[in-house]
Amino acid sequence: MKIKVAILQRVCTSYRKILFADLSALDQYQVKVFIGDDVANSKVKNTKDLEGIDLVKLSTSQFKVGQWALLWHHGLLKELERFKPDVLLCEGNSNLLSFLQAKYYRRRHPEAVLIQWSLGGLPGRIEPSRFNSKSIINRQLRSGVDGFLLYSSFGRDALLQEGVPVDKMYVAVNVSDTTSHLDRAAAIPDSPSEARHRLGLPERFTVLYVGTVEPNKRLEQLLAAAQTSAMAECSFIIIGDGHHIDNLQQMSRELSLTNVAFTGKIESSKLPLYYKSGDVLILPGRGGMVISEAMAYGLPVIVFQADGTEYDLVIDGKTGIRLPAGDADDIARAIKSLLDSPDTARRMGKEGQEMILNRYSSENMVAQVCRCIERTLRNRLPAEETGK
Template identity: 25%
Template structure:
């Protein structure tokens, strides 16, 4: 079966998903991606995707006025012509990627080709400015789809309530990291962990880990405040390992000095290729702000997670008090410090929650399961043509 997967950019974590969809299920997968040059976006298309047919299309960034603000949308003017050349059996896309979806709907309706959307919904129950601007068109596009895939339970509820979609037509397919690579890298890097711990002066310490962009939405300052509260508590040595970079890196390093914790906080910068090695150094993972894939990534390594509200996936994946702790809106450094103290003071609890975190990923929230969900829906809609 010939499948087109299209998105405004090709994100690096989507590549393993596309490759598995091809190799494990025998589909001929084509990736069609844009090349946005929007300066405010941290997302850029990967330029090389082994084993997958892909095209990076010319992209026009549009800024549409909406209530004294501007909605930023991406447009690939050659998308429809590209679809006509490929002649797919099924198209998969995001639900609010306009005006591209107008071209997709036009093509699919003309040639009786089913399309499927895969979407996050609305975080914190607020719509993006783009979705508000295009709301009627989004509704029409979603209702005209052969099926839908929501990232999590909250996402599914959003689409059902907002766009009057039959809940039976929506499956939940969580956005996940390449868990197969996590498992293979844990073997690959097993002999390097001790050396890196020594190099970073983490030997004999319990390590609190943060992985992510150091920007305002991640609220790293809240974690630093929490770390200060626990630094001198308990009968253990502890260090905070920060993996990532961003606009607030210098400011966060200065804050460490102000809080008197510089000697116990290690900044190693952004890691991509060998990021799994750094996850292997941690004992507990904390996401004090808006998180995403890092949460399931940490749990795949057997790290209990303390996280603030994110995109909704954390509510599906984390059983509060079993494999991690969910912070309520408004909870900050005090709550994080309390949960950290609870975990770091009790080795038996830490081990138990670590095993539960790893089991959650192995059982449900892994890349093979997500690909299987996609494959099942794709096969169903293709047969119903």
């Protein structure tokens, strides 16, 4: 008999859809994904292509309580009762009301298991003391959870510090659709110089930023680094759009930066050539999915405090550079070290690509999700129900 897995998400993004489709293709599971509408005034949106997965899309109400942006997926409990899952795999605080409904379902159906899928923690974020009200609430939310699926080893260690048992935690390093990116990288034979020529970019050492343009990305530090004399030989290509882009473009004009270009949002079909045009990817602030994407194209990655996945993916001096301070001088020094040693940059890029291919592929992520599901079930259910 197949294991019924209910996956509860705010929305279904393109990279998550591929993961869910891969899980659904496995013989041992019957997967159903429960999502809501796009989240207003945010980048949290459903992919346009939702074909190929068993999906329940629920109407959504959105409201704020203090700093909490809460989403209510209408009819979720009713749909869960109809599906009768063995496993509920749900986002945590980011999808709080659905998580609470999943907890309620598990309480009514103690034979089911509940797995919280989350960051676990963020680098650089000051966590409140154990006696802080937020910590107390988080501990209460985690009570009754059978397993924790974390984005990174950093997230696992953060929860370990908060008293979560290590045997309840599983790491599935959060990566993009690496299979597609590796295939696209292999399909473009161009060298970085040839790719720059095709895109009409200057023939210089090229630093890429790919992602949304928001305050938490800390792109002001990147622009401040770009104005230093050491960066005169570099081009900085900022790919993406967001609420903060007008401010950054104004800053670029005020600093008279001639080595910085803003492309805005580009079509996904054009992104591979941009990756091929780069010499290094920079992530000065929050983010994470872009790390595995860039590594699939053979780029070294310079990162400060992202989403925790950098602790697994960016091995300092081997697949990239981890910034100790993350300020403009720190960024400029890291870029200059690769500018002055192109062989080092190429070696880092090659080792990163091999890491994605052999260790942190999207296939590996699927395998780790399965491991979490099956071990959590085994720990929760009587032996005869797990085939032991």
